[in-house]
Amino acid sequence: MSDNDSSTVRHEAPTRREYVKYGGVVVTGGLLAGCTGGNNSPTPDPESETETTEQKGYDAAIEPYGRATFDRPPETYATIGGAWTDFGFAFASEPTAISNLAEYPTRYYEQLPGVSFDTDGIINLGPRQEYGKEQFYELDVDMFLMDRILVANYAGWDEGDFEEITENVAPFTGSYIRNEWNGEEIGLEFEFPYYTFLEAISLAGELFNDPERATAFRELHEDFVSLLKSAAPESNPSAGLLYSASTPADGQFMIADPTVDGVATRQYRLFGVENAFAGIDLTDGWKTDYEGMLEADPEYIFVDSTLSIDRETFEEQFVTPLEESAVGSELTAVTEGNIFRGGGRYQGPVISLFVSEILAKQLYPDLFGEFPTLIDIPQDEQLFDRQRVADIINGDI
Structure with a gap:
């Protein structure tokens, strides 16, 4: 892969954000393919154990799209504003950007002691139908915690659009989990959802490299459901x-x-x-x-x-x-x-x-x-x- 702007100065040792965005997402066949690090993957310094560990990083499998690779847990992310926003907040912090911020139900978080969802500084992405690649470039986040299926459906993005943003900004790491839908309306062959609720918690744990928190949330929900039933x-x-x-x-x-x-x-x-x-x-x-x-x-x-x-x-x-x-x-x-x-x-x-x-x-x-x-x-x-x-x-x- 190469940068769109050939005049961009490249670092000899890629920055943290470059590790994230060039890790990419791999998809074999079908619509909405991603992009791998390829020959641009950094070469570990054998003399630095710490640097080697950071460069090795970790990855997460995202059905049905492939794998996203990170050098370290994402610190910034953008969401559409649906369920994945709640997953992101549960595992990290407020999103950098979100669609239709005023519609998101932050009132639930206000009922939790010592927890706040600070909307100051969050970028409002506006209507999903008006998503443009330029605004995704400007975000410069570590991860787009949103499902491609909705971006494609709302804004008409195609495979090339996702490849470009994945290569030059960050991977898309959500998957459609809202309800049953086979994607026929926009020509997809995949069937959704791929994740149950508890599986989605596990995926969030993989994305943020936080399996302990994933386990804690799963156990909490299992106990809660058992109580209700x-x-x-x-x-x-x-x-x-x-x-x-x-x-x-x-x-x-x-x-x-x-x-x-x-x-x-x-x-x-x-x-x-x-x-x-x-x-x-x-x-x-x-x-x-x-x-x-x-x-x-x-x-x-x-x-x-x-x-x-x-x-x-x-x-x-x-x-x-x-x-x-x-x-x-x-x-x-x-x-x-x-x-x-x-x-x-x-x-x-x-x-x-x-x-x-x-x-x-x-x-x-x-x-x-x-x-x-x-x-x-x-x-x-x-x-x-x-x-x-x-x-x-x-x-x-």
Whole structure:
């Protein structure tokens, strides 16, 4: 590989960032290939054991793309703003850059003692559809903790674009884990997701070269899930999961499936929630009206990714129109008062704990306590140890 600017002065001994970006990502065949260090890989100095160790570095396998190689743990990274942002924060610090910073739910971190997500100085990448290679060059980060599948889908990047940025800036190290999707819309042959939630934690541990923290988070989640499942009744409540773009006032509902694999619906699967719309004919495979809602008649209605909306606004946009509709008012979820704000696509090692706790309280308030607001959950009704999470984030493992 060579620099795009042939006039750039090269160091005889590559800098730390040059180690990272020329380690690259290797992909054999298919779209979105990466780039290896090739003949530009530095030659270790046999007289310096420390230098040899640093130059050897480490690598991480990223399915389905290949391997990313680092000389040392990345200190700076950029994210799209989804689940991988939470993984990055859990293992390192705030991202250097993120898309649509105002939408990211930093309020969860505010509930952890001694933990803060400092938004000052974070670069807002803006709309994902407007990603340009120039702004990625300007970031000059150690790692792009984002899945290529979304960058390609949103911004229309192709294999050459990813090769160029990987070669000249840093590797892309995320993988699509939000939900089931085979990538056919943009011509990919891969099927996603490749990682379960716990596997994604392990991958983050490899990327940041921090297996101890990965183990701590995995054990924390395994214990938490065991607690929830042992306390919850053996039932499979039916739920209608709606996208937040739904407009009950207009009788338009965008349907999601709470049972599909992926981090975006993890909390629903933990409780064995059933998809109320399974078997219902949906327009374009994911839309329906009030008649379709009545046919499905879910016990619970959740609106995806609306936990950030205040209760008053949520009721105005979603609850009141359903209650005032002649058909909507007949729905079981409406008559029982089971219309809730739902968690969504941002779930990583930290946020998943909160949204799962909230769902437990929404489904079974008699067992787990009512869900008032995020900041008003009494300490004796909190289902996981906030201090333990903070300790892991802060490295006190």
